[in-house]
Amino acid sequence: MNELDQLVDGACAAFAVAPTPAELENAKARYLGKSGQVTELLKALASLPPDEKKLRGARINEAKQQIEAALQQRRQALADAELQAQLRAEALDVTLPGRQRGVGSVHPVSRTIERIESIFASMGFDVADGPEIETDWMNFTALNNPANHPARSMQDTFYVDMKDADGMWYCLRTHTSPMQVRYARAHAERHAGAATMPEIRVIAPGRTYRVDSDATHSPMFHQCEGLWIGENVSFKDLKAVFTDFCRRFFESDDLQLRFRPSFFPFTEPSAEIDIAFSSGPLQGKWLEVAGSGQVHPNVVRNYGLDPERYIGFAFGMGPDRLTMLRYGVSDLRLFFEGDLRFLSQFR
Numbered sequence: 095m096n097e098l099d100q101l102v103d104g105a106c107a108a109f110a111v112a113p114t115p116a117e118l119e120n121a122k123a124r125y126l127g128k129s130g131q132v133t134e135l136l137k138a139l140a141s142l143p144p145d146e147k148k149l150r151g152a153r154i155n156e157a158k159q160q161i162e163a164a165l166q167q168r169r170q171a172l173a174d175a176e177l178q179a180q181l182r183a184e185a186l187d188v189t190l191p192g193r194q195r196g197v198g199s200v201h202p203v204s205r206t207i208e209r210i211e212s213i214f215a216s217m218g219f220d221v222a223d224g225p226e227i228e229t230d231w232m233n234f235t236a237l238n239n240p241a242n243h244p245a246r247s248m249q250d251t252f253y254v255d256m257k258d259a260d261g262m263w264y265c266l267r268t269h270t271s272p273m274q275v276r277y278a279r280a281h282a283e284r285h286a287g288a289a290t291m292p293e294i295r296v297i298a299p300g301r302t303y304r305v306d307s308d309a310t311h312s313p314m315f316h317q318c319e320g321l322w323i324g325e326n327v328s329f330k331d332l333k334a335v336f337t338d339f340c341r342r343f344f345e346s347d348d349l350q351l352r353f354r355p356s357f358f359p360f361t362e363p364s365a366e367i368d369i370a371f372s373s374g375p376l377q378g379k380w381l382e383v384a385g386s387g388q389v390h391p392n393v394v395r396n397y398g399l400d401p402e403r404y405i406g407f408a409f410g411m412g413p414d415r416l417t418m419l420r421y422g423v424s425d426l427r428l429f430f431e432g433d434l435r436f437l438s439q440f441r
């Protein structure tokens with residue numbers, strides 16, 4: 095094997111073992127670089143006589159081309175390997191099952207509120223919404239519950255560190271009853287001056303707050319107010335409407351209702367409404383579901399209406415309680431803890 099063949103073999107071997115493109119370029123420099131072995135041989139041609147120079151020059155060039163070809167081949171091989179490695183690293187396994195996307199559901203209390211709304215809507219009631227941070231006047235005074243009246247202590251509440259236009263602390267509403275006043279006043283204003291006013295028929299569900307916390311009381315809870323005011327709306331209508339509602343809500347035609355005399359400053363007479371199931375684990379037990387009564391004349395006046403002309407009833411019920419009864423839940427707090435093991439049972 096002559097000297098040039100050895101040179102070519104040596105270059106090919108060096109290229110073949112170069113593990114990275116950088117090391118391949120180093121190996122290339124040893125042969126083809128400025129002072130590489132091939133370059134040195136070509137420089138040495140200068141001192142040869144012309145005919146020898148031509149012959150040797152041609153043979154060196156041939157060796158050089160072989161080395162360049164080997165270099166090119168190795169470059170390609172390394173680039174291919176790199177691409178393969180990259181593809182492997184970025185591989186997508188299209189057979190992998192997709193990540194589960196959680197399917198949400200309507201909260202059981204929201205579901206109850208939706209049921210209440212649709213039943214009352216079918217009886218011609220509007221659905222209204224109002225503020226949870228309420229003025230003292232709306233929450234108490236307008237409802238015939240003046241400052242310092244002992245009935246206020248039935249609804250101990252949270253106050254907001256801010257005073258309203260009357261210089262009273264804002265409070266978190268203790269019931270949805272201020273919505274009677276807000277809705278009726280807006281209604282009365284809208285029809286002011288007209289010879290006749292359409293009846294007020296509304297429910298107002300929403301969050302309410304009291305300083306209370308145990309298995310059946312939560313500092314935040316829900317209420318749904320109801321109000322029907324007209325020129326000839328009586329306690330009899332309250333009994334009919336609420337009985338119809340309860341029987342439809344619990345899907346039981348023989349559900350019993352009891353209107354038990356009670357006291358609220360804003361109704362007179364007032365009644366607490368109890369229900370009794372005709373079957374099931376709670377059969378025959380009286381369970382309180384709402385407060386109600388004929389709206390007190392002072393309150394009708396605060397609606398901006400003449401109590402000599404307008405009369406009607408109001409009620410306030412607890413959707414949380416209704417949900418517990420409907421689904422047999424014994425601890426109210428479960429509704430507000432956000433535990434999916436509980437909530438997913440209502441899907």
Ligand code: PHE
Nearest residue numbers: 269271385386387408409410
């Ligand atoms: N607001 C009363 C309560 O929270 C319930 C009620 C509403 C009573 C309307 C009578 C009329 O206890």
